[in-house]
């Protein structure tokens with residue numbers, strides 16, 4: 331089975347991942363050590379989660395966000411004004427060499443076919459000495475809300491093993507991230523975990539965002555029959571605590587210097 335990503339509806343994205351991405355962004359931006367008053371580029375900015383953290387925490391001269399999703403950019407323009415948004419692809423950035431004082435990306439690079447090209451483009455548009463950094467989910471282990479999902483989904487249908495993001499995205503491991511950054515010629519490369527709590531008020535607070543269609547797991551749910559969807563829901567309900575509960579979401583953050 332082939333199920334791609336869907337990135338279009340900003341509200342559904344917020345409930346599924348945006349609310350957790352925001353917590354990672356708030357830890358990631360200050361950790362980069364970027365000086366105030368520089369221009370930032372947010373690659374794969376989506377609904378503007380990471381751009382908002384840059385505006386709030388980094389005293390930027392200006393922030394530019396690019397993304398191929400017009401739907402997400404429409405949400406971003408409303409939710410996070412003050413950013414210069416453009417429809418563009420990470421592999422073909424419409425900027426001159428050395429334009430930005432910092433180039434960042436949140437939860438996006440693993441979705442770009444030909445990631446090496448995208449990282450090379452990020453390095454190209456960074457000024458000499460600028461930070462180039464990104465974070466991606468630790469799909470294989472520490473991103474627990476998705477791990478619970480795929481472990482339950484695989485139990486019900488082992489044939490979908492290829493959809494598991496832990497297998498699909500080999501970039502999202504510390505060694506692979508480091509190698510990708512070093513291959514792009516970036517210097518002083520570091521990789522570190524960013525762990526954030528993901529508190530859920532109830533099982534429905536966990537489950538309902540999977541019905542929103544945005545992202546890999548929700549796109550898979552949208553393909554299921556009503557009975558299979560109900561079986562998956564029951565399997566997850568069985569595995570997760572009753573009432574309010576908390577999981578952890580781990581992202582891997584990689585940082586280098588142009």
Ligand SMILES: C[S@@+](CC[C@H](N)C(=O)[O-])C[C@H]1O[C@@H](n2cnc3c(N)ncnc32)[C@H](O)[C@@H]1O
Nearest residue numbers: 337351374375376379399419420436437438442
């Ligand atoms: C999980 S969302 C992350 C959005 C946002 N950065 C955040 O942290 O919430 C992944 C984003 O990658 C974008 N994306 C997918 N393919 C891309 C490409 N080739 N170039 C740039 N962005 C891409 C999607 O449109 C989507 O907005």
